Amino acid sequence: MTVRDKVVAVTGAGAGMGQSTAELFAERGASVVVVDLDEDAAANTAEGIEADGGEAIAVRADVSDAEDVEAFVERTVDEFGRIDVLHNNAGIPQESTPVEDVTEETWDAIQDVNLKSAFLGAKYAVPHMREQGGGVILNTASTAGIRPRTGLSAYCASKGGMITLTKQLAYELAGDGVRVNAICPVATDTNMLPEFASGELTVEDMAETIPLGRLAEPDDIAQAAAFLASDDADMITGTALEVDGGRDI
Structure with a gap:
């Protein structure tokens, strides 16, 4: 299983799952574009990769934002000559909130970051992938897009949309040699996780719902991404891979 010599752009790679994924891709020989809203976090990830002998730039x-997405895709191609893998990983959480208390601003922000971002990524990366003869798009969805949770109406909608978008793009782009898959993590031990909690839903409660008995770790998600991006997954497209410890059974 290798991604050696591939050019990979990972969004939300300044921390958490995105950081672990960027680091694993680099460890396995890929050139990595570390994309994050937090410029310092992106730089720290890229510097860590380079310190370990890998190749990375931070953006x-x-x-x-369409202009920003187009710009990081173009920067990737300008720097490395191609874009083999785009991992649309960036996302924001939703605190458990009754639907009647969800503001329109919260709804729009979650859809924009969690779902529109993947559309924009595909919009600007696909022409390059088509021209170079293929590529891979990975979308970070969630088990919440498969089994909805109380109080997460905006988040579940965004992740359900991500799964459906993934399947549509896989169908639409198969003839161009572009594979598109989603990863559906269960509750994952990152700094973002407590933001899903409320007085009635704790991180401990989340862990207890997982049959394997633990939260996912960022590296669990990174390993799934590295497999789906590799040539070993050459016949896999349009799937939503549940990295969930059995939560969706």
Whole structure:
């Protein structure tokens, strides 16, 4: 299983799952573009990769903004000559909130960052992938897009949309040699996780719902991404891979 010599752009790679994924891709020989809204976090990830002997550059981008997404895709191609893998990983959480208390601003922000970003990524990366003869798009969805949770109406909608978008793009782009898959993590031990909690839903409660008995770790998601991006997954497209410890059974 290898991604050696591939050019990979990972959004939300300044921390958490995105950081672990960027580091694993680099460890396995890929050139990595570390994309994050937090410029310092992106730089720290890229510097860590380079310190370990890998190749990476950091790019600040707001993935909900078309100009920023186009710019990081073009920077990737300008720097490395191609874009083999685009991992639309950036996302924001939703605190558990009754639907009647969700503001329109919260709804729009979650859809923009969690779903529109993947549309924009595909919009600007696909022409390059088509020209170079193929590529891979990975979208970070969630188990919440498969089994909805109380109080997460905006978040579940965004992740359900991500799964459906993934399947549509896989169908639409198969003839161009572009594979598109989603990864559906269960609750993952990152700094973002507590933001999903409320007085009635704790991180401990989340862990207890997972049959394997633990939260996912960022590296669990990174390993899934590295497999789906590799040539070993050459016949896999349009799937939503549940990295969930059995939560969706």
